[in-house]
Amino acid sequence: MAEKRIADKYDRDFLLKLLEEMVIIRRVEEKAAQMYGLQKIGGFLHLYIGQEAVAVGSMAALDLKKDYVMTTYRDHAHALVAGMSADALMAEMYGKATGCAKGKGGSMHMFDAENHMLGGHGIVGSHMPLATGVAFKIKYLEEDGVVLCYFGDGAIHQGAFHEALNLAKVWELPIVYIVENNQYGMGTDFRRISAVHDLYKKGCSYDIPGALVNGMDVLEMYEATKEAVARAKEEGIPTLLEARTYRYRGHSMSDPGKYRTREELDEYRKQDPILFLKSDMIHDGLLTEEEYQEIDKKAKKIADDSAEFAENSPDPEPEALYEDIYV
């Protein structure tokens, strides 16, 4: 194994940023899970824990002044990386008036227009044509932007996936489709319901490049996305990236995850994206254990503070039911 693998290639601040983002996402989500357990958060809560490298690595290739992201209901990470405060995120999960969507969107519908995070979306695959439309606007206005459109392995079997990819190719749009293949559509192993197991190969159907990426490796995610983004911006060629990843938790908080083995989960925990980067950085002399503990402490404080902020925030007024809707 080559020495100083990542230190030669990346600058320390960049790597620290990736590490910090992943740790913050994890700690905030753990806090959310805890608050869900205490019934502070209602409805459904879909956690991203285990998949952090996908959003963090891929979005590191973006300039969100010009670029956009759009994703599914497993959307906390994308919102945080885009720049949403943990306070606004947590308050939204609580359904408080101070949430990013005034407490009307909830966990599945994070939205931050200012930071070009155009939403989490509750219905599998339904947002893919929307993201394609955003890419159309970028092209039409001759802007220098790109759209990252995230979705899960379940979305591949929706018509909207196929309709969107076809349009993106025909219209030569600056968009990168990222399938976050965490291998289970709710409780169903994707291999049992997908004719094709290498999902990136679906790009062939629309004559666009497809590539498999290790979704547990934040730097691999970054590199693959950077390449796809350049291709989208410079040549108008969309890409389908398959990030092979794993969620440690159930589909949602109400899912005990009995459909998979303890061994399988442990196997993926060994490839944990945070530990991966952390140990590489320590190995290369870019980080000490003490510095990591400091990062973790900061992340925990951000998480704790966000819950306190949400707790102390007001409920939306009943009248808010009739705000922001045509009636």
Added chain:
Amino acid sequence: MSNKINIVQAVQQALYNEMTLDETVVVYGQDVGVEGGVFRATVGLQKAFGSERIFDTPLSESAIVGSAVGMAINGFKPVVEIQFMGFIYPAVNQIVSHVSRYRNRTRGERHLPMVIRAPYGGGIRALELHSESTEAMFAHIPGLKVVIPSTPYDTKGLLISAIRDPDPVLFLEPKRIYRAFRQKVPEDAYTLPIGKAKIVKEGEDITVVTWGAMVPDVQKAVSTIDDISVEIIDLRTISPMDRETIVESVQKTGRILVVHEAAKSFGAGAEIVSVVNEKAFLSLEAPPTRLTGFDTIFPLPRGEKHYLPTPERIAKKIREIAAY
């Protein structure tokens, strides 16, 4: 033999009975096989009947419903599950374009003995698409039956009727009360007529028409009123609607309140009020009235209590109409 079961168990039992009695009954949908469904409505069925007759699908509502049509016109009785009613929209193309009109399109040569099951409604602290009640949207489609039970006994009898029905039935299950209470239900198969409302409680002064998860709330409201005689009708089938039962009741009471959790405008309540106006106009002693969800997006938990009609609001409205 009978056992005490809740609504979700009644669904499971109905499926079990019909799969036992009729080999042409097949069940499929997302997570219904190995997992037994996210609400556990199909638990144990794959073990009992094998993965040829009950199996998992991809997240492809359009193909789930569309493929059921192909099977149903060729001798099968598919019972497909849409995991939440809010996930049904990709399948609306199939429902409107094919499911509801196949009998007519083939001039009666083919019909569709198929059932689409979906949990519907709010009150489970979810929001938006996971909580909405859009039964009126589907009741508006000619050729499609829309059934909503409110008790374990009715659930089992109506689901078995739906499976045996020669025409397509959208069977909407009130997920808020899936496990709310138990009732004695016969273990063997039995049927209840689709298109027939049930008078839950007889009364003389005012008729309240409701269905699904609102039925217990109306009962609760009425239990707080002892000076007005309220007749409660559980509609049970939205379409075809049991107009006779409603009209006869209003001819007796002269007053009607419709309670549903779906948004008010263009809802099933509007249809019921129209029927009353057309058929019982001269009996009316107060304006036919609706108490419903609001014309807005279903809110998060903190707004839920404001959105759904509560027993308190229902009781207040009953008093208002009675005093008109």
